[in-house]
Amino acid sequence: MASAQAVSDQITSAFSNLPRSQKLVARFVVDNQYFVAFASVAEVAQKAGVSAATVVRFCQTLGYEGYPHLQAAIRQGFSRFMTTAQRLEERLTAPVSEDDVLAQAFSTDINNIKYTIELIDPVTFRAAVDEISRAAAILVVGGGISAPPALFLSHSLQVIGFPVRVVTSGGIPLSLELSALKPGDLLICIGFWRYFREAVATMRWAREVGVTRIAITDSEVSPLAQLADYAFVTTTDSIGHSVSPLASIALVDAFVAALSFRRPEKTLAALRKVDMAYNESNLLLEG
Numbered sequence: 206m207a208s209a210q211a212v213s214d215q216i217t218s219a220f221s222n223l224p225r226s227q228k229l230v231a232r233f234v235v236d237n238q239y240f241v242a243f244a245s246v247a248e249v250a251q252k253a254g255v256s257a258a259t260v261v262r263f264c265q266t267l268g269y270e271g272y273p274h275l276q277a278a279i280r281q282g283f284s285r286f287m288t289t290a291q292r293l294e295e296r297l298t299a300p301v302s303e304d305d306v307l308a309q310a311f312s313t314d315i316n317n318i319k320y321t322i323e324l325i326d327p328v329t330f331r332a333a334v335d336e337i338s339r340a341a342a343i344l345v346v347g348g349g350i351s352a353p354p355a356l357f358l359s360h361s362l363q364v365i366g367f368p369v370r371v372v373t374s375g376g377i378p379l380s381l382e383l384s385a386l387k388p389g390d391l392l393i394c395i396g397f398w399r400y401f402r403e404a405v406a407t408m409r410w411a412r413e414v415g416v417t418r419i420a421i422t423d424s425e426v427s428p429l430a431q432l433a434d435y436a437f438v439t440t441t442d443s444i445g446h447s448v449s450p451l452a453s454i455a456l457v458d459a460f461v462a463a464l465s466f467r468r469p470e471k472t473l474a475a476l477r478k479v480d481m482a483y484n485e486s487n488l489l490l491e492g
Contacts, residue, residue: 260272342370349401375401397448408432
């Protein structure tokens with residue numbers, strides 16, 4: 206019987222050939238496996254915005270006899286299954302009181318980081334670090350809620366001596382940066398649900414001109430992940446109306462640390478130049 210990860214791999218492999226309605230089911234299943242493990246077919250259909258029959262057809266497309274068989278595959282191999290399911294049940298049935306908002310918000314982001322580290326393959330991480338390290342030029346793209354990790358990444362790389370540019374909006378600024386991309390460069394695109402059309406178009410453009418692509422996103426079946434050479438999925442759960450970028454920022458921090466350790470002498474020299482520039486410009490408060 207397939208494991209939960211195997212189910213995700215099956216869905217990712219089949220995703221591009223699925224009908225639109227089944228793609229809605231696929232994304233929901235990949236992003237909400239703990240919910241699917243307990244929910245009825247009707248509940249999954251309602252959440253995904255499709256009919257129960259579509260959910261069943263989706264299961265059969267993947268090679269399962271029916272929905273219960275997909276559920277059984279997802280349940281197999283879950284670590285911390287009951288505790289995670291209990292937390293999910295509480296989220297679905299009990300609203301967060303104002304007195305608990307602070308603790309709940311911090312707790313949710315702590316869990317986001319814990320889950321994200323489980324999703325990241327160390328071999329893929331090291332390969333991405335290699336790509337960043339040898340890139341002739343780096344373009345970081347991220348708009349909306351994805352802008353904070355994009356800005357953090359570009360700033361952090363710049364101060365340790367990497368040739369990096371960042372775009373947090375579309376239109377002419379993005380078009381100008383894309384026109385300069387060439388083989389040997391690297392595109393790092395950050396995007397979470399809901400995805401900007403221009404971010405997806407940027408990944409396609411980079412692929413067409415032979416530029417290596419890294420995606421930081423929130424689903425294995427996101428359009429950014431589908432177009433990436435290296436895709437990193439971060440958990441973005443939030444108790445509020447939006448998604449949380451905190452786990453993606455933690456991932457960015459890990460990239461920057463790994464790159465600093467990879468070339469310590471160049472990093473130190475670059476940081477000294479930045480400090481000198483700050484001091485000569487009298488930018489910092491003393492004391």
